Amino acid sequence: MGKFERNIYLSNVELEKAKELFLKEVEDLIKNIKTEVVRVDDSLGRITAKPVFAKISSPHFNASAMDGIAVRSERTFGADDRNPVRLKIHEDFDYVDTGDVIREPYNGVIMIEDVTYIDEDTVEIIKAASPWQHIRPVGEDIVASEMIVPALHKITPVDIGALVSGGILNIEVLVKPKVGIIPTGTEIIEPEDELSEGKIIDSNSRMFENMVKEYGGNPKRYSPVIDDYDLIKKRIIKATEENDIVVINAGSSAGTEDYTSKIIEDIGTLIVHGVAIKPGKPAILGKVNNKPIVGIPGYPVSAYFVFEAFVKPLLYKCLKQKEPVRSRVEAVLSKRTVSSLKHLEFVRIKLGKVGNKLIATPLNRGAGVTMSLVKADGIMNIPKNVEGIESGESVKVELLKDLESIENTIVSIGSHDIILDVLGNIIHTKYPETNLSSAHVGSLGGIMALRRGEAHIAPVHLLDGKTGTYNVEYIKKYFKNMDMSLIKGVKRLQGLIVKKDNPKDIKSIEDIIRKDIVFVNRQKGSGTRMLLDYKLKELGINSEKIEGYDREMTTHMTVASAVLSGTADVGIGIKSAANVMGLDFIPIGEEEYDFIIRSEFLQDENIKRFIEALKSEEFKEELMELGGYKVEESGKIIEGVTCNP
Numbered sequence: 001m002g003k004f005e006r007n008i009y010l011s012n013v014e015l016e017k018a019k020e021l022f023l024k025e026v027e028d029l030i031k032n033i034k035t036e037v038v039r040v041d042d043s044l045g046r047i048t049a050k051p052v053f054a055k056i057s058s059p060h061f062n063a064s065a066m067d068g069i070a071v072r073s074e075r076t077f078g079a080d081d082r083n084p085v086r087l088k089i090h091e092d093f094d095y096v097d098t099g100d101v102i103r104e105p106y107n108g109v110i111m112i113e114d115v116t117y118i119d120e121d122t123v124e125i126i127k128a129a130s131p132w133q134h135i136r137p138v139g140e141d142i143v144a145s146e147m148i149v150p151a152l153h154k155i156t157p158v159d160i161g162a163l164v165s166g167g168i169l170n171i172e173v174l175v176k177p178k179v180g181i182i183p184t185g186t187e188i189i190e191p192e193d194e195l196s197e198g199k200i201i202d203s204n205s206r207m208f209e210n211m212v213k214e215y216g217g218n219p220k221r222y223s224p225v226i227d228d229y230d231l232i233k234k235r236i237i238k239a240t241e242e243n244d245i246v247v248i249n250a251g252s253s254a255g256t257e258d259y260t261s262k263i264i265e266d267i268g269t270l271i272v273h274g275v276a277i278k279p280g281k282p283a284i285l286g287k288v289n290n291k292p293i294v295g296i297p298g299y300p301v302s303a304y305f306v307f308e309a310f311v312k313p314l315l316y317k318c319l320k321q322k323e324p325v326r327s328r329v330e331a332v333l334s335k336r337t338v339s340s341l342k343h344l345e346f347v348r349i350k351l352g353k354v355g356n357k358l359i360a361t362p363l364n365r366g367a368g369v370t371m372s373l374v375k376a377d378g379i380m381n382i383p384k385n386v387e388g389i390e391s392g393e394s395v396k397v398e399l400l401k402d403l404e405s406i407e408n409t410i411v412s413i414g415s416h417d418i419i420l421d422v423l424g425n426i427i428h429t430k431y432p433e434t435n436l437s438s439a440h441v442g443s444l445g446g447i448m449a450l451r452r453g454e455a456h457i458a459p460v461h462l463l464d465g466k467t468g469t470y471n472v473e474y475i476k477k478y479f480k481n482m483d484m485s486l487i488k489g490v491k492r493l494q495g496l497i498v499k500k501d502n503p504k505d506i507k508s509i510e511d512i513i514r515k516d517i518v519f520v521n522r523q524k525g526s527g528t529r530m531l532l533d534y535k536l537k538e539l540g541i542n543s544e545k546i547e548g549y550d551r552e553m554t555t556h557m558t559v560a561s562a563v564l565s566g567t568a569d570v571g572i573g574i575k576s577a578a579n580v581m582g583l584d585f586i587p588i589g590e591e592e593y594d595f596i597i598r599s600e601f602l603q604d605e606n607i608k609r610f611i612e613a614l615k616s617e618e619f620k621e622e623l624m625e626l627g628g629y630k631v632e633e634s635g636k637i638i639e640g641v642t643c644n645p
Helices: 015-025 027-031 157-165 204-215 230-242 260-267 301-317 370-375 403-407 419-430 443-451 473-480 509-513 528-540 556-565 577-580 597-601 605-615 617-626
Strands: 035-039 068-071 083-087 093-096 108-111 116-119 124-127 146-148 170-174 178-183 218-221 244-250 270-274 284-287 293-297 328-333 346-354 357-362 378-382 394-399 407-413 437-441 457-458 484-497 519-522 572-575 584-598 635-643
Touching: 015 027, 015 284, 015 301, 027 301, 027 597, 035 617, 068 218, 068 419, 083 378, 093 218, 108 124, 116 293, 124 146, 124 572, 146 157, 157 473, 178 204, 230 244, 230 260, 230 284, 230 293, 260 270, 260 293, 293 301, 301 370, 328 346, 346 370, 346 403, 346 509, 357 394, 357 407, 403 407, 407 443, 407 556, 407 605, 419 437, 419 605, 419 617, 443 457, 443 473, 443 484, 443 584, 473 484, 473 572, 473 635, 484 556, 484 577, 484 597, 519 528, 528 556, 528 572, 528 584, 556 572, 556 635, 577 584, 577 617, 584 597, 605 617
Parallel strands: 178 218, 178 244, 244 293, 328 357, 407 437, 407 457, 519 572
Antiparallel strands: 035 170, 068 093, 068 108, 083 124, 116 124, 270 284, 284 293, 328 394, 346 357, 346 378, 378 394, 457 584, 484 572, 484 584, 484 635
């Protein structure tokens, strides 16, 4: 491939069609899986190659089922309260413990609690023993030659116990498919290497390694290969010789150094390049040396979905297992979600139960946002040819986490602050069953979600221009005739976030209209944006003169990141975000960051835990470390805020 030659997607195949084409081409691999013999002790999670039959019975002798005395049952007949029977040791009975062998002439066991001690040689009973009472007969659990587990069965801890009891020491299982993982990219480095500008730590291959293990395969990760046609080609050939399946990460798109599809086409069979999914469109499916090859995009979220779509089902088919189907639930979408007409889109979702409704809040949809996967409770699919889904509509969500943990989640929708992560950690550490989910849509967005019954709490910091007070006036305005309360949060410093040592000598809001200054803003509806606009109006500054005013970020941390990365000289945000990022900060005012809540939710156990965390010493200590906060009234409740028209 020439230096400036670009790949062209060969297709935009729908997902199910791409799977069908791919799996049909690699049928030989699926049919020809080998077997191996392993110790039963080491067989957990392995797939049996054939049925396994017991070699011995369990128990393999008649055994006492409890502590007591072994007796000749016929010698006990007629015993009752009015006619006690006395038995002689070694003649009529012998003492036994649970599991002891029962030999002739004994054929019954009486519990020690039902035996009265008379002397060293004599006991007395008042209840007869029926034949074979309290005796485990030979083969009660497992009979020799009985099938313990069938073929193509995934071995569990209980199975291992049964196999050992049945005299099985070794077992024939399917060989784990070997999966070669090749990271590519001149910019890719190992985690222990020195990180410099332009370099990216190879995290995807570590994710792939563990996904392979989770789905029953045996991963082999190769060191990263730079963007060189010949080097990547050699590594692919080597990997196909050493593995059953090969995964190539990055190099699947249409750039001048994206060689994967061309190499597969040159030395093997290119089945599909380009699948109609988002994220993950540049996926490549092929075959080299009769081994399946999956080319996976470099963005982490795209990488995850392509692996799930093609490598996961291939591994399950190799192990002759049915791919598990995740549970689906119905939820109410809390935010309008626009989509492309050309692709099936996978949207990461945060879930929480508010009242009797499950609420689905979309997370950041960027293909490179790994944390959207970490935080996701489920996945919502937006089908091809659908432009999007409106807020309030019912949607199906495929669960990534168990429903119980989701139902014990406090749903917070509104303004962003680092303290939400601090509070979530404090709550979950003390009460592991309780989680805090926060979606950042701005203060006004949180108020709207609360009005629609889609959140438990709405974090807000809204300044009323007429009264100069925070938050209460907005409750009165938006929640008329509703019983609402306010949980006091923190006072925090808002201001201008600038680079370390303030190289452009920015001193106040007036400076952001300078020609040499690039600004980054918060989104419309956020309290921070409203504070800025209030200050601009107060100073008589036209926002059109601010370069970057229309560039919006949804959190304080992303504003700070933009300044740190150099894409902006200054942004508006909170002091703690600047401190965390090692940036400088110019205060413009103190504000009140509180939580609006329906009064009825104050009795909810999880909300009580939230308030407890707000009042805790641990919370105060963590905020003091972050800097830029005051916690004078944290957790104080103002009930029944006036909401009359």
